[in-house]
Amino acid sequence: MEEHMDIRPIHTEVDYKATLKEISALMESDSDPGTPEGGRLDILTTLVQAYEARHFPIGALDPVEAIKFRMEQGGLSVKDLEPFIGRSNRVYEVLNHKRPLTLGMIRRLHQGLGIPAEVLIAEIAAG
Known part of the structure; x- marks a missing residue:
């Protein structure tokens, strides 16, 4: 049975902060790679990186x-x-x-x- 992940792009500051909060919660729960939570953490981290690259160029x-x-x-x-x-x-x-x-x-x-x-x-x- 495949789990629906319900992941959406980050378009706004509100989306961004909500995604950071979820990443923090997943990290606190020690989400292991290979688990649905670990996969979700990987995907959300990638979305945050893409959003930050566009909105907060680090240089x-x-x-x-x-x-x-x-x-x-x-x-x-x-x-x-x-x-x-x-x-x-x-x-x-x-x-x-x-x-x-x-x-x-x-x-x-x-x-x-x-x-x-x-x-x-x-x-x-x-x-």
Whole structure:
């Protein structure tokens, strides 16, 4: 029996925020790849990426700023980033430019939060 997913394109800010909220809920429920919920999470993340690419061109944004942007858009806390980066002290180190992203972190942030890999591997702007 195939489940109807009822997924629609994101056209407005309201659609966008509702989709981010659903992504957040699916992430909290640990939706596994290969399950209907995991598939839904993949599809919704792809829709959000497409919407953001059109409406929020990131350009030469540094990886940490991209992570902070995703946290702000999704209402995510440091605790929400722990599955992608590590314990909270490590999350703070990354967010404060004290620790570089590892390849594993980049993969998990890209797959789990839909942050484009090319943004995550960009050089951090010297400030």
